[in-house]
Amino acid sequence: MPKVCRACEARHGGICSVLTGSQLAELNKHSNRKSIDGGTELVGQGENIGTYSNIVRGVVKLSKMMADGRQQIVGLQFAPDFLGRPFSHESSLTAEAATNTEVCAFPRAVLERMIADTPELEHRLYDQSLKELDEARDWMLTLGRKTAREKVASFLHLIATHVDPDAGDGCEFELPLSRADIADFLGLTIETVSRQMTKLRKDKIILVENNRHVIVPDIENLNEAAGND
Amino acid sequence: MPKVCRACEARHGGICSVLTGSQLAELNKHSNRKSIDGGTELVGQGENIGTYSNIVRGVVKLSKMMADGRQQIVGLQFAPDFLGRPFSHESSLTAEAATNTEVCAFPRAVLERMIADTPELEHRLYDQSLKELDEARDWMLTLGRKTAREKVASFLHLIATHVDPDAGDGCEFELPLSRADIADFLGLTIETVSRQMTKLRKDKIILVENNRHVIVPDIENLNEAAGND
DNA sequence: CGAATTTTTGACTTCCATCAAGTGTAGTGG
DNA sequence: CCACTACACTTGATGGAAGTCAAAAATTCG
Numbered sequence: 001m002p003k004v005c006r007a008c009e010a011r012h013g014g015i016c017s018v019l020t021g022s023q024l025a026e027l028n029k030h031s032n033r034k035s036i037d038g039g040t041e042l043v044g045q046g047e048n049i050g051t052y053s054n055i056v057r058g059v060v061k062l063s064k065m066m067a068d069g070r071q072q073i074v075g076l077q078f079a080p081d082f083l084g085r086p087f088s089h090e091s092s093l094t095a096e097a098a099t100n101t102e103v104c105a106f107p108r109a110v111l112e113r114m115i116a117d118t119p120e121l122e123h124r125l126y127d128q129s130l131k132e133l134d135e136a137r138d139w140m141l142t143l144g145r146k147t148a149r150e151k152v153a154s155f156l157h158l159i160a161t162h163v164d165p166d167a168g169d170g171c172e173f174e175l176p177l178s179r180a181d182i183a184d185f186l187g188l189t190i191e192t193v194s195r196q197m198t199k200l201r202k203d204k205i206i207l208v209e210n211n212r213h214v215i216v217p218d219i220e221n222l223n224e225a226a227g228n229d
Numbered sequence: 230m231p232k233v234c235r236a237c238e239a240r241h242g243g244i245c246s247v248l249t250g251s252q253l254a255e256l257n258k259h260s261n262r263k264s265i266d267g268g269t270e271l272v273g274q275g276e277n278i279g280t281y282s283n284i285v286r287g288v289v290k291l292s293k294m295m296a297d298g299r300q301q302i303v304g305l306q307f308a309p310d311f312l313g314r315p316f317s318h319e320s321s322l323t324a325e326a327a328t329n330t331e332v333c334a335f336p337r338a339v340l341e342r343m344i345a346d347t348p349e350l351e352h353r354l355y356d357q358s359l360k361e362l363d364e365a366r367d368w369m370l371t372l373g374r375k376t377a378r379e380k381v382a383s384f385l386h387l388i389a390t391h392v393d394p395d396a397g398d399g400c401e402f403e404l405p406l407s408r409a410d411i412a413d414f415l416g417l418t419i420e421t422v423s424r425q426m427t428k429l430r431k432d433k434i435i436l437v438e439n440n441r442h443v444i445v446p447d448i449e450n451l452n453e454a455a456g457n458d
Numbered sequence: 459c460g461a462a463t464t465t466t467t468g469a470c471t472t473c474c475a476t477c478a479a480g481t482g483t484a485g486t487g488g
Numbered sequence: 489c490c491a492c493t494a495c496a497c498t499t500g501a502t503g504g505a506a507g508t509c510a511a512a513a514a515t516t517c518g
Contacts, residue, residue: 144416
């Protein structure tokens with residue numbers, strides 16, 4: 001097994017976990033680790049897709065933009081997620097690093113060949129896409145039917161559960177997104193996000209330090225504010 | 230090949246198109262055709278999933294409901310789509326027939342066994358889930374960032390392109406959803422949907438007869454009203 | 459036909475967007 | 489170290505798009 005893979009997150013929870021040693025070596029021969037600053041675009045909407053990646057560290061936002069500039073974030077991906085849309089050569093969305101990010105990139109052709117003769121790999125990818133579909137549909141409920149307050153609480157709850165999946169009742173984290181990004185994720189404006197954060201703060205549901213650092217004393221209160229039964 | 234399969238839509242565009250004759254026969258032995266009236270629930274949110282189905286005729290809506298009754302339709306499925314969430318034994322959403330519908334149902338275990346030793350079948354299912362994911366993300370942009378007018382136009386455009394994929398500039402169809410369902414799909418109220426339909430009618434973008442029958446003289450005008458490019 | 463349901467229309471309200479200052483919070487260089 | 493700028497975020501005042509409540513009109517169905 002290649003030594004870069006040994007401590008790699010994708011080797012554990014990611015798609016590489018289903019590959020054999022020789023497949024890992026083969027993929028590794030063509031793969032390429034990159035560090036990416038927050039704000040950098042990885043793939044543009046409508047662009048040709050030449051490479052797929054695994055997210056090794058950081059958070060990537062997937063977004064769609066309308067002709068007049070209105071924007072919607074349609075998904076967040078965390079390490080060790082696979083990044084790409086197999087079997088489509090043109091991207092229907094933009095992928096941009098939200099935080100400083102590290103990815104492991106490999107050419108499309110190499111992976112697609114490997115998919116073709118490794119059912120377990122395709123199964124693993126299918127599994128991720130089903131997970132993403134569940135998440136997208138959950139978010140559709142949030143976008144379509146929740147109030148601004150519930151939307152902001154839902155976002156904080158999402159981050160809280162992703163950063164620290166097995167926390168007890170309380171938890172604490174850095175927001176990976178700016179207010180502008182949060183607004184684009186929730187279908188709101190920056191101002192509304194800010195106002196609702198302030199209200200949640202006043203209601204003691206969260207504590208905020210330095211704008212980006214959030215403390216949740218009781219995750220169940222946050223879940224309730226998010227409108228989840 | 231079983232004779233019910235011969236003229237079946239699922240045998241052509243659906244998942245059955247990748248099965249061999251003997252696999253079709255095997256699946257058919259356990260499968261069960263059903264006619265379902267519009268409005269009937271197929272699977273409930275939180276219910277155990279015992280069967281998967283192919284939609285042979287009609288339209289099925291997938292929806293999520295909050296504890297206080299707020300509802301969001303998160304997807305529409307048309308024949309010959311596959312209906313089900315493989316590898317999860319509990320449904321996170323409700324599936325309900327929108328129109329009178331015909332499905333071909335088979336036990337979960339039979340299909341899962343067949344998936345396990347037929348990579349082509351899993352590939353076909355993966356492909357549908359990628360398509361659904363693309364659609365869900367398109368819809369997130371609609372829900373989060375479009376105006377009521379654009380939402381209603383987007384919905385009409387969606388139905389128009391599904392009912393008659395290769396129409397020229399004009400087309401004509403029956404709406405498979407009531408105003409209440411359209412509202413739940415668009416994250417609006419019934420009244421707002423109705424008002425926007427009236428406005429689109431006054432702007433000559435659509436003609437409506439008997440509430441459900443819609444004529445689109447020029448699909449490009451509708452596409453523009455939907456805010457697409 | 460008449461009852462029930464769905465859809466439309468109207469009057470009014472509310473929530474969130476918009477516009478506009480104001481308040482931090484880095485980062486730079488004198 | 490302190491101006492100075494640049495940027496991100498917050499707060500306030502106002503307006504408008506969509507929601508709510510209520511009733512009328514159209515359509516479906518027994």
